[in-house]
Amino acid sequence: MAAVGTQVRQGYATDSTVVTDATEVQAILDTINDADCRAILDVTGEDVLSTKEISELCDIPLSTTYRKLDCLTDVGLLEETISIRRTGKHTSEYYTRVSDVMMSVNATDGLSVTISYSAPPN
Numbered sequence: 001m002a003a004v005g006t007q008v009r010q011g012y013a014t015d016s017t018v019v020t021d022a023t024e025v026q027a028i029l030d031t032i033n034d035a036d037c038r039a040i041l042d043v044t045g046e047d048v049l050s051t052k053e054i055s056e057l058c059d060i061p062l063s064t065t066y067r068k069l070d071c072l073t074d075v076g077l078l079e080e081t082i083s084i085r086r087t088g089k090h091t092s093e094y095y096t097r098v099s100d101v102m103m104s105v106n107a108t109d110g111l112s113v114t115i116s117y118s119a120p121p122n
Helices: 022-033 035-043 051-058 062-074
Strands: 003-008 016-019 078-085 091-096 098-106 110-117
Touching: 016 022, 022 035, 022 062, 022 098, 022 110, 035 051, 035 062, 051 062, 051 091, 062 078, 062 091
Parallel strands: none
Antiparallel strands: 003 078, 016 110, 078 091, 098 110
């Protein structure tokens, strides 16, 4: 069955976000440091994909894929949409909104991360 609509969960800026909270910065850096998370960001860069598609493309077990998707969406590196189907079975789909992640260190703010966002895929 084809999707009849898509609902996007909004919550992230469309241009860029600067993160200075030490706990949040560490969560972002830990996520980026994870090879599976980087693979997911890579495959979701041009297409909106379901969890199963991501699992297959990245050759990651489905249970691990769910955990990695949670981490990526929690830190704002991945966006989740809901594909609404006539059958009543709604599917979560994901895409990367991030175009750049930049880390900065200065005497005033300490460590910060700037996340730049791009337009969602069509």
